[in-house]
Amino acid sequence: MQAQMGANRLKASTRDAVKLNPHDNIVIALRDLEAGEKPTLVPEPLAACVPRGHKIAVASIRAGENIIRYGQIIGQAKSDIAQGEHVHVHNLGMGAHQQDYAHASANTPLPSLIEGRTFDGYHRCDGSVGTRNYIGILTTVNCSGSVARFIAEAAEKSGLLDSFPNVDGVVPIVHGTGCGMSGKDEGYATLFRTLAGYAQHPNFGGILLIGLGCEVMQIADLVDGRPIRADGVLRYMTIQTEGGTRRTIERGLDELRGIAELANQAERAPAPVSAITVGMQCGGSDGYSGITANPALGYASDLLVRHGGTTILSETSEVYGAEHLLTRRAETVDVGEKLIERIHWWEDYTARNGGEMDNNPSPGNKRGGLTTILEKSLGAVAKGGTAPLRDVYKFGQKIDKQGFVFMDSPGFDPCSVTGQVASGANLIVFTTGRGSVSGYQPTPCIKLATNSEMYARMAEDMDLNCGDVVTAGTSIEAKGEELFEMLIRVASGEKTKSEELGFGGVEFVPWQIGAVM
Template sequence: MKVDLERVALVVHPDDNVAVAKTQIVAGTVVVWHGREIEVRENVAPGHRFALVDLPPQTPIKQYGQPFATSLGIKVGELIKRERISDELPQRAVIPASKNAPPEYFSDEQIPTWQGYKRNDGKFGTRNYIVVAPTSMCSSTEALQIALKAEAFLWSPEDFPNVTGIVALPHNKGCGCPLGTPVEMTLKMLARYIEHPNVAAAIVIELGCEKANLEAFSKYIEPLSERKPVKTLSVQECGGTQATVKKGLDIVGEFLEFANQFQREPVPASELILGVKCGGSDAFSGITANPALGYAADLLIRCRGTVIMTEIPEIYGAEHLLAERAKDEEVARQIFEAVEWFRKYVGVFGHDLDENPSPGNIEGGLVNIAIKSLGAIAKAGTTRIESVIGYADLPSGKGLYLMQGPGYDQESTPGLVAAGAQIVGFTTGRGTTIGNAIAPVIKIASNTTTYERMKNDLDINAGLILDGGATIEEVGRLIFEELLKVASGKPCKAELNGHREFQIWTVEGVSL
């Protein structure tokens, strides 16, 4: 069988020496590329790669125009697989960041609007939640019972149309851990969620004897209560679980009347903070969904909005490209230091950043962390990076920020929201269903097969790019428009399916 390469595979960059299969390619198929005939020597699954030329030992293997591995000896037409490559990369020339120009902003007349809830501090929410926050795992059950019973018996969209819901933040932190960073990070995360513009009011619950108790949290509660209603409960002082739940429901009843007073009003896109994430990635994520989300991110930044990217272990191998996009040399240094810190962090536990790709990633064609990272960074677009911020820290201004944080979805997504993101764009190739407790998470599929199989969980199909039905720019604009619709109240699939994940990265074992 003889076919043009473009029908069954794609070459991402002119400097690449591998092609990525778009569909199953059977061994013996002859592909025609630039007048050359290449026999594919083995079965190649979608998302996997085969060599376009002989790759003798020590030859850099390239995709996106960048080396992602070194050949141990691969013949033209052979499959690129773990047994045939080394993760060792050639020395890469890093162009020092001087002063990269700011984005080309749209005029005020060109900036679209969305419908948001204005808070006392001047920020705007995409949702209007009442939050029940346990200070530790020891009061998480009480918090969850209050939220569940309040939504079942006190709240309805008919009676309180402006209230999104009552949500608990159950977690497994706050005690049974060292004092210091683990406790402080737990309290900081809870405080960031309570002060978040997607939250109208909050109840904070302690057991009473844990490390992360109300006394420790008091330094956060006082300034928070100046911005919005915050009330506290102690399980031990209330007299146990049932008494605490009853008092909590009484407080929710008061808060519902207060929260329902907020109404959506027009807000410029400049007031939107977007978190960008990927999870359950495959080889197509970096070719379709990530660059399309990156295009949408660029549009938001040109509207004077803000974008936050995290997952530091998943920029490893591509950090030099981000450093070249830094605002200046100081920010470039911060980017390299963020990766080096994470390398030391995982080393404390006897691990290495090269272990990052999950079994699902590898099955989907991501043979090592470098190829995963080269595709992952595309979701942050092309504009300059203003600064590197700490986990759950707020950006100091507008534009693109890189946040220190893990690749694990259950901890990195909450970190983006704690850093102020009122909405998250999340790409997936294998199909990830995660949402967030207080922020909508829009799911973008990298391929049509996954989208069709999981369309009740995924919002947008970037697989249209791979199928030839749309360009990156067209899907990017579609994502941008969907961001504004969801920010204005349209429920995303994760919300419809009841996904309200919340976990905390407490950075145990390493000082920040």
């Protein structure tokens, strides 16, 4: 919220730097600044060059003193910092991390919007609505991955879908696990939820499930005598039972034809916007992320929630340091405590694996101006807007409440998106400041550029430029409304840049937890 307030003031600010909160002791450079320049908001001339998106001290800061951005602590000075000095990794460190969670103390509901907004989607038997109508070839284990791809390639070469115009394509969902793992630990349960979530996803009109036969993740356990899909459009087989690669491909093509006949019966029809579930991501972030694209996505998130839709914030390791902003918005104390339980789990998880929560930002993030995980997290949380936090879910757990929710995941983007899709996201919105090239079949991904320079350089991969919040004074509200309208168009079938480029074949990355055996 602090980032959104600051971004809204950009319209009236000078164009060389911006102060995001009155209590901040740093400002953000809005262009590359040379040594000796004196930006309007900085009392003293710059001691050295400061790149766009980086921080400048506007007050003398003593060693050990807190450095404030968005009105929040982003770390402590490692040495004395003078006015006009560049603030970054050389003089800013993590410092102590302690927050007042104040559970459920600021959870004011947003006013509802009843405007009858609709999109054209695929209505499923369980009441969900798809934004695409793919056929999925889902694998239980890495050993069946190549055969799944062979079947998809054979279907394409043979023109199998030519007679089924309502089917968007065949998507092989392959991965590198499913065996060499325990059959009863947290890692197994996580993979099970992920595969079951994809099998039930509304963007699939039908599923062909393929295993090898001897793996830990058994098809029989996934199916277990119950219909995974309410419509019954699921077929399954194992390579060992079918008699090898060639026979499995032949049987697979036969099954695909039957699935396609059923999937093709689905046609787009009006559905309420409340049936849209958006997974929200940021990757390759920069100093502009928390000023432009993330708060614009937060505004669009609030609009969707006000229409009855659902938005999912994730990447637990990248809300670390800003979790208190979410716990305060929790609907209940129990919801806030569920988030903190996940934070504590992550602290233990990283410690026992020789890591630390501040091993982020990445080198690219730092080149873009981000210094500590506290700073990155405060900007990342802006994606969640201002709506109350309705609940907290485990990775790949089915989202069963509408509104703004949190799903636990790593900060590794393809893994985090995999969990969001498994949980039911039928759209993904991905903000990036350094540039990202990825897509997530069967769910379309809208990519937002945080700065105009990167957008111009990578326009073929970016769907929307949010850099004009800085370069043209566009308001966060206007940019959020523009994104909201794009969500409706993409949900109705408009292709995103990643779809046009053919992304989505390698971005299914289940979260591997536990020992590889």
